[in-house]
Amino acid sequence: MIRKLLQADHQAVTEFLSEEPSINLFIIGDIEAFGYDTEFQELWGEFSVDARLKAVLLRYHNSFIPYAKEDFDVEGFAGIIKLLSKEPVLSGKSAIVEQFEKVEGIQLGKKQQTHFAECRNGKFLGTSSQSIQKAGIGDVDRIINLRQTIEEFTVNENARLMLRQALETGTGRTYFLEYDGALAACASTAAENSVSAMIVGVCTHKEHRQKGLATAVMQRLFKDVLEEGKTLCLFYDNPAAGRIYKRLGFQDIGKWTMYR
Template sequence: MIKKLKASDNEMVMDFLKDEAALNLFIIGDIEAFGYDSDFQELWGFFGEDHDLSAILLRFHNSFIPYAKTGTVPVKEFSEIIKSFPDKIFLSGKSDLVEKFETIPGIELGKKQVTYFAECNTDEFIGQTKCEIKKANTEDLDRIIELRAGIEEFHPNPNARKILMQSMETGTGRTYYLEQDGQMVASASTAAENSMSAMIVGVCTHIDYRRKGLATAVMQKLFKDVMNEGKLLCLFYDNPEAGRIYKRLGFVDIGKWTMYR
């Protein structure tokens, strides 16, 4: 049985999600920030024959994340919900779950990207930078979008500016950056920040300024500030070179995550 979740279900929902809190960072963070009644966010729960919650589907704008503990997810039921939205769909989640949606008629998924999911709970290996790293505000949004647009590996979300604005205004995300020659040349952001953790996203360097350690310098400042607030860091990566950098900073792999963009 599918049920639209509401605020009165929150204790049950959080209890269900907490066993894999790192993997559920986006869902937990979005619930803490935006609750159950926003026009851009909805949650549905699937209840089995025993009437216990066994799976959750989150919609955040046009992005969907399904989650289930056991590796089984109600694909048919969740697919009907996803297909009811006319915009281009962005789907992501634990690889063994979301890949079950690939063959569903009527769901047009974008380019598939399988990444490693890693977490860091120590600042022992992060180090410090002497570079002048700045924290972005809403006046810097267009420059952040412009920098990311020049990164071949990135797949911009049409709602990217709105989402960045929203994260800054609500405190669910922040962006740090470094300038050289009067332009933004490297940046890194958090997303889905919640009371326990933060996801590192949007780590990038302008193509003309690479291999100078600039992105690492930005990350060092960002990581230190977030961890000083007692939060765990999480991130995705699929580039082996990036993976080596993250592991030198203290990250360890805990699973795989698939995104369709």
């Protein structure tokens, strides 16, 4: 049976999602921030005959994230998605969301698959003598300007607003390092919640690469987040970047697929 999830279901939902806090970072964070029934956010759950929660589907605006640990009603969730959006953005653990490719009538966008990795402790982090600073609202423009110089990045037109909101709400933080007075490297978290945080926006100005600056920033950022008892997670599709993250203690835990 599939039904809308309510605040009364919160304990069961939290226990269900928290077994994989990294994979469920977005769902957990959105529930903590916006609850179970707003104009732009809704959640559904599939329950077994003995009332055990089997699967969850999140709608956040036009984006949908399903999660399950076993076989689930793909057609049932797809019916909800089709009813609410003609061109949904669908994302999630690859083994889960790729099942929707076989559903007739659902309009999925371009498929993008990345590696998904997590870090639960800082024993491989090491330390750096570099002077790392934590960003405030006054640093937003400089951070976005640096990101815009990175060829591999696509900087959203709302990037400044989103970064500012993350800093103001505590759902994200950014650390940076200056070199000769200019912003040289930075790294951020996003979608932070009580149990996990996503690493995003790791970059170094092209004039300051191969100096270990981004690694130094990540070491400080990772240490601070881990000391709060949170799990770090990130996406990557660049093998060279993957090797750097693994040296810092990240381990692959699966693949993440997005259709948009």
